């Protein structure tokens with residue numbers, strides 16, 4: 080941007096310099112031309128006076144010849160000189176304007192004719208040939224008046240006018256040139272000014288109005304709405320994971336995405352609406368004359384739909400997503416600028432919803448924002464000061480009834496807000512750039528704890544750790560795992576990373592790669608909350624996971640919708656063919672447990688077996704298990720009813 084401006088100013092200065100230079104040169108040339116013209120005019124005038132002088136001298140020599148005071152040679156010399164004067168005037172550029180005088184050309188031709196005629200006579204003239212000399216004198220004398228007139232006119236009258244006209248013409252041309260150059264320069268300055276103005280108000284990459292222009296437009300739209308008594312809606316649109324796209328595919332791919340999003344947004348709105356790029360990956364829309372809130376909801380949905388269309392970036396198919404906040408004027412505030420702030424608040428909360436989403440502003444949101452900001456501040460301190468805790472929930476082998484694994488689950492008790500759900504903690508961490516610290520902390524704590532139990536001679540368990548989405552895409556997860564294993568001293572094959580379907584789908588092209596790298600560390604991978612996402616069978620086949628965790632919603636639905644057992648059955652046979660272990664989450668009812676046992680589900684986890692517990696309680700459970708006090712065993716089940 081700065082470079083382009085710099086280039087413009089430089090080229091403008093260059094044009095001015097060229098203009099000044101050319102003016103100087105043209106002025107010099109004009110002066111030179113005037114001088115030449117002057118000389119030319121003088122030369123002409125001088126030639127005409129010389130003609131008259133030479134004619135008089137020739138006539139005088141003839142008179143002197145007659146009285147014997149001049150020789151034929153003297154006469155010949157004068158004759159030649161006269162002829163050469165005539166020739167000078169008949170031809171030659173500098174005397175051209177003299178020939179244009181009335182009768183001049185004719186007079187010169189006649190004189191020339193006479194010269195040719197008398198040439199042999201003058202050549203052969205004898206000393207005493209007075210009569211011939213007299214005859215010659217008479218013939219030449221007849222030319223004297225015409226030559227005189229010619230001489231006089233060459234100095235004055237029309238010639239002077241010619242001189243003046245010529246000077247004026249040239250002056251006019253010079254001033255006209257000056258005027259045109261000046262006008263061109265002024266036009267260029269005006270154009271440059273208009274361009275700079277347009278540049279100052281538009282984003283050069285997408286061509287959309289920029290933040291400044293957007294605020295101007297907002298004021299105008301506000302005034303229009305007030306006059307018309309109509310509603311307007313303001314949308315703030317922020318792309319999700321734009322940093323990841325820049326990091327993974329390069330900045331030019333990121334730029335292409337922004338240009339494409341700008342194009343899609345423009346396609347969504349009407350001519351009278353405004354689409355602007357406020358900066359980075361943030362866009363805004365002003366929708367005027369909104370009859371009904373539904374109209375805004377429709378536009379929000381259309382924007383969502385358009386943005387999430389796939390785009391090819393460096394031969395990769397990327398599915399962009401965005402979070403949208405909408406606020407209405409004057410419903411949400413009587414000041415348009417406040418409505419913009421409201422839209423920002425709504426967008427901020429839409430960010431924490433998964434995937435593409437939009438939210439309309441509600442007054443309670445401000446309280447939610449205050450809470451989230453406070454939590455984000457305190458979370459960063461809590462991670463550093465070890466104020467967070469991990470609870471562990473047993474994962475039981477349904478055949479043997481033994482705890483074979485635990486899942487580490489995050490717990491945070493905030494001094495003012497009380498218990499904060501791990502889902503909210505993770506979402507805050509993701510939004511405020513704390514994901515890496517949080518996940519590293521959990522990984523390290525879980526591995527250390529698991530190693531402690533082993534050191535306490537308790538049965539060796541594997542530990543499952545939930546990893547949040549951005550860890551796979553934005554941070555060095557492989558490095559974090561290596562570090563956690565190193566500091567804890569735990570065997571890699573005891574660690575299971577839980578990845579959600581949503582995470583693997585976010586970047587469908589690269590997720591198998593990162594998962595393979597993790598697999599190469601000899602750790603296991605589990606696909607969490609299976610069934611809630613969009614995994615296709617082919618996608619599942621490509622993912623190097625060893626375990627599937629059936630989401631608790633399916634297990635719990637077994638109570639209400641008996642046919643859901645068919646779904647579980649299908650997953651189990653799918654898992655069998657892909658050689659995957661299956662863990663059923665959220666087992667709360669004994670009946671669910673029986674059904675799952677009958678279908679041959681390998682592992683179970685749920686409140687019925689055990690709630691997530693503190694590390695010392697887990698140690699207790701393991702000790703009891705050692706004393707053959709099992710949480711549960713399929714073999715112990717009585718009155719099994721097949722509900723399938």
Ligand code: C2E
Nearest residue numbers: 488489501502505521545546547665666667684685686687
């Ligand atoms: P998840 O990974 O699917 O974890 C299982 C969730 O189900 C846990 O909720 C657990 O307490 C709950 N649960 C277990 N058995 C039952 C049951 O019988 N009935 C019901 N209704 N719920 C049961 P929790 O601890 O609230 O965690 C919620 C989610 O938060 C987890 O779902 C996981 O996605 C995420 N999460 C928890 N801890 C962490 C963490 O340390 N890091 C990350 N990135 N995410 C975590």
Ligand code: MG
Nearest residue numbers: 486545577607
């Ligand atoms: Mg989990």
Ligand code: MG
Nearest residue numbers: 607608628664
């Ligand atoms: Mg789960």
